[in-house]
Amino acid sequence: MSRDDQLITSLRKIANFDISDLDDKKSRAYTFVNPYSVKLLSESNIQINQFDKIYVDGILMVFILRLLFNIRVKRHSFDFTSLADVVIGYACNQDKPIAFIGSDFESNQLFCSKIRSQYKDINLGYSRDGYFGKEEYPALRNFIQENSIAIVILGMGTPKQDELAIYLKSQLSNIIIFTCGGFIHQHASTENEIYYPHIIDKLNLRFLYRIFDEPKLLKRYIYEYPRSIFWLFKLAFKDKNV
Template sequence: MITFRHSFDRNFKLPRLNTFLNPYSYLIARKSPELFNKFNIYPDGIALVVFLRLFLLYKCERQSFDMTSLARVVFESAEQQGKSVYLIGTEDRYIIEAVSNISHMYSNLNICGFRNGFFYDQNDRSEALNDIYVMSPDIVVVGMGTPAQEQFLYDLWRIGWRGIGFTCGGFFHQSAKSLDYYPCWMDKLHLRWLYRIFDEPKLFKRYAFQYPRFIWYFTLDCISCYLQNR
């Protein structure tokens, strides 16, 4: 059973790897517990929060790497504390726009480097890992989708980098349009999922078919966890 956290150390006192799971990525994570157990995992999405509270009586809040949640905290804290940040993910055109928007909002944030999240081959991926390791940023944010982003951060950790890492899913793609991606009223009503379908219609299939699968498998996992702990 995946173990979730519900708090974040904004002082970056401990080096750690952080990722975020929603109902869709939970289905992926449960197949690779050996990888995801290396991470501090936060519940992303109101549906997952509701089910955690309902099945496990687990008091938690939604935590996501976007500007309605932890991204704002991370960038503000990094700017105040003079931490260097490296951003990697999405396509060139989107990461460039995202970095421009982030730099505009956080003018004193030290973005020491960035690049797209696609690799020509394994050598290109290895060079990206080595470049980041040599640069040694305090914070690395990776947006490649699950589980590629988790594997990249863990491989970076394995070669000796010891900063703090975050996965961010589609944050860079969204931030290329605007850092305030979600309309305020939809955020307050927890309708972010509905706005994402409106903005990216291809996601309808994910919500329509994968979320019901999540309910089934999450229920089975909770029952299994309960029986093991009896």
């Protein structure tokens, strides 16, 4: 099966979030895709079908999936406009040890300080930056296992965070893993509890705010996104002609 065929099959795992997704009777891994990240995943060696669910990050991807693949889902992102409070709140209410892995050291420390302030009952079992290689995966796995970490949030960028998520799922029992993209960095960098201003979120203009806040992303939106969208159109055409 070609990578494109694998991806088309994996797209069928795109679904809406349900609170039962946090059931830890077995290990589960979840990731999020937008036009840019889904193409990066297709170009990697990651077995996307190993994720239990794939959520749609961004209103543009919601429209593309509906138009091209007849997949009708809502937008779910790991940030405070969407799933972050649900997942972190669940960890607090159930006293589940949670780990945040990602961003640089200073941003990660600042993020954790803010999270402790926001969630007084959080059991923050582990945190570290996201700058490490595969050679450190076994030690990380052992630490998570020995300290009974129940939920792991990975903000290391696609596809690195996805690779680690699948590795941890395959190595550990009864653990829930979410990728979160730039969530740790974004939350650390804002003075507010929510990164996106309310009006920006309401009008679905989050991508414009990110460009304003992080100008280095401009190239991604004006160059990589159109290429990725064109690729998705070709993928949909191939799917309809199989």
